[in-house]
Amino acid sequence: MISNPVNSTVPIAAEVFKKAGTYDEKRLFGVTTLDVVRARTFYAGKANVPVAGVNIPVVGGHAGVTIIPLFSQNFSGEEIVALTKRTQDGGTEVVEAKAGKGSTTSSMAYAGALFADACLKGLNGFPDLVECTFVQSNVTKLPLFASKVRLGKNGVEEVLGLGPLSDFEKQGLENMKSELKSSIEKGITFANK
Numbered sequence: 010m011i012s013n014p015v016n017s018t019v020p021i022a023a024e025v026f027k028k029a030g031t032y033d034e035k036r037l038f039g040v041t042t043l044d045v046v047r048a049r050t051f052y053a054g055k056a057n058v059p060v061a062g063v064n065i066p067v068v069g070g071h072a073g074v075t076i077i078p079l080f081s082q083n084f085s086g087e088e089i090v091a092l093t094k095r096t097q098d099g100g101t102e103v104v105e106a107k108a109g110k111g112s113t114t115s116s117m118a119y120a121g122a123l124f125a126d127a128c129l130k131g132l133n134g135f136p137d138l139v140e141c142t143f144v145q146s147n148v149t150k151l152p153l154f155a156s157k158v159r160l161g162k163n164g165v166e167e168v169l170g171l172g173p174l175s176d177f178e179k180q181g182l183e184n185m186k187s188e189l190k191s192s193i194e195k196g197i198t199f200a201n202k
């Protein structure tokens with residue numbers, strides 16, 4: 010399903026599956042690939058390098074400050090602050106530009122296709138498939154969190170850690186915790202009403 014707000018709809022889906030007795034945490038993903046696509050496109054534009062060779066993990070959630078691109082794992086520089094803001098605001102920028110005529114349809118179609126392709130490859134036994142996605146997680150105290158995940162025949166084979174973080178990224182994670190927690194709780198409450 011292409012829908013929003015991802016930070017609340019994934020916990021809603023989890024609760025609905027739990028009630029039906031069919032919840033499998035390895036097979037429920039909130040697709041945050043569009044944030045990864047934006048982070049690497051904006052970085053490649055800034056660094057003047059081909060986008061195909063750029064991989065920027067994006068962790069957290071899929072809304073505003075909950076989107077934390079880990080640019081520091083690939084490059085350093087003052088531009089990180091501006092690139093982070095651009096990535097966090099990327100969806101809103103397009104939605105506002107379209108002024109009521111729909112959302113970020115074609116970029117989401119591209120991101121959805123990339124993620125679906127990775128899932129299908131995982132199901133078919135391709136090795137070393139790592140994508141960022143919003144899943145049940147122990148990476149932080151939040152029950153759901155986006156980070157790098159190894160995909161395989163069972164869906165999520167392994168939820169990977171965050172890796173080295175800059176102070177700016179650590180601060181970003183600290184600042185967004187309460188917003189992500191509240192969005193997740195809203196989803197759980199909504200599902201249980």
Ligand SMILES: NC(=O)c1ccc[n+]([C@@H]2O[C@H](COP(=O)([O-])OP(=O)(O)OC[C@H]3O[C@@H](n4cnc5c(N)ncnc54)[C@H](O)[C@@H]3O)[C@@H](O)[C@H]2O)c1
Pocket residue numbers: 011012013015040043071110111112113114117
């Ligand atoms: N998570 C993501 O990364 C991401 C990216 C892009 C879009 N989205 C979301 O995907 C959804 C669809 O985007 P879009 O570009 O196709 O939007 P859109 O505005 O083009 O289409 C939305 C459709 O929903 C219909 N609709 C509205 N209210 C309805 C209701 N109560 N019952 C039935 N139908 C209703 C509208 O008539 C319209 O056809 C939006 O919720 C958008 O926020 C999410």
Ligand SMILES: O=C(O)C[C@H](O)C(=O)O
Pocket residue numbers: 013043099100101104112113
């Ligand atoms: O649908 C939206 O509000 C925007 C979407 O979440 C996006 O990131 O492009």
